Amino acid sequence: MEKLNFNGRLVGPGEPPYFIAEIGANHNGDMGLCKKMINSAIECGADAVKFQSWSSKTLISKAEYERNTTYTDTNRHFGSLKEMVDKYQFTHEQHLEILAYCKTKGVEFMSSAFSPEEVDMLLEMNVPCIKLASMDVNHIPLLKYVGSKGCQVMLSTGMASMGEIETAVNTLREAGSGPIALFHCISIYPPEYKDIHLNNMKTLEQAFDVPVGFSDHTIGSAIPLAAVALGACIIEKHFTTDKDMDGWDHWISANPAEMTVICKDGMNVWKALGSTTRTVSEAEMEKRTKFRRSMVTTRAIKKGEILKAEDFDFLRPGTGVGPEELKYAIGRKAAQDLTDGAEVKWDDFA
Incomplete structure (x- = not known):
């Protein structure tokens, strides 16, 4: 599997999860607000801030505008x-x-492209990859154009069948795309938990041999953390500094407290996953002497007596003869007198 490389940061299985704060259009057209959101996302631990590169001409038809003139x-x-x-x-x-501002702050700038012109603009800005939204999984002309640029691609898969995803991935690859990451995504704001199916991430990874992330539209931090636990290489989460702010997506976005949990605890979850090889840490080995049990006598024993199983119990600490070694004590003679409740050592056996 080919990993993505974001300016030296590898992204894929075995690598730390990559956290994207999706500001999208939550800047509300105010670049002062946008910069405050970037600062807040950095404080939360986000690796990148992401936007949406569309204009009034590249996203919605004239007829759709005419159908939507007022809102309640x-x-x-x-x-x-x-x-x-x-x-x-x-x-x-x-x-x-905003690109210049992100550079001064040391955070990665990313954006979703919605037309060939916006693809070209972003590539001229040297973004590390092109993000394609779920709405464009079946936009074959755009997929071919992005693939022809040879750049890295992140593709969300909301609303798409496996066949549509296969066609999209093949289209990108056949056009000459660079490494691809797929995002499991549910394009409902917010989705019901029963409809999320995080296990689909493994399905996508196995089917297409690409890194798989999770583009989250749930409320709160629990589901993206679960996605990390299930192997998500990238977490993309809508972000705002105020859920009550006017605008499209603020209400379903993570606030700074939630984004901090996602980034910080998400990294802790990844560290805790560790290896499939069974190991015992040095700290745990040291705990053995305190937490495990050792042999003690259940009665006073005279030198020369033949020892029986009922002559022993096992209590903390684990500094002496262990319970797994009982079979080596039974039938032997006591080498010396032992008091009731004495901690037994190997030299107490003849």
Whole structure:
């Protein structure tokens, strides 16, 4: 399996999980707010911040705009769909501003591309990979274009059948793509737990021999941590500094407290997975003497007596004859007098 390489950071099985704070359009068109979110994501432990590179022309049709001119939910919407897209789109100038800011902060800048023009823009910015959203799993022309660039690709698989995913992966590979990572994803905000099927990550890994991550739309931190435990190489989680802020995705995004848990405890979960080889640490070996049991007498024993199993019990600490060694004591003679409850040593046997 070919791992991804994000500016020297390998991503794939056996490597530490990679945590992406998906700011997306949560900047609400405000670059000051965007920078505050980047700072907060870094404090939480995110390896990268990710955005969405679309414009009012590359995402939605004119007819769809005309069908969506007003909304009753004024917390997540204002005005018409066209007005929101115009405000929340990430312009070329904003891309450059935020890329430069990420460089000064030492955090990776990533983004999802939604058109060939946006692919070219991101590659000119030397992003480490191109992210493709679930909506474009069946966008064969875009997949071919991205693959022809030879770049690394992260592809979300929400709403897609295995056949569609196979076609997408084959299209990328046949076009000349670099290493590919697939994201297990449920494109419901938020999904019901019964519909998440985290075990699908192993299915994708086995079927396509690629690193597999999890693009999460659940509320809270439990499910991404479970994904790490099941082998997710990348965790992508929507992020905001305030769930109550006006905008599309703030309410289903992780806040700083939740993102900190995901990043910090996610890394702890990965460390705890360890190896499939059974080992006992030095610290545990030292615990043996305190936690295990040793042989003690259950009565006073005279020198020369033949020893029987009922003459012994086993109590802490584990500094003497162990219970697994009882068979070597039975039938032997006592080498000296032993008091009731004495800790038995090997030289107490004749």
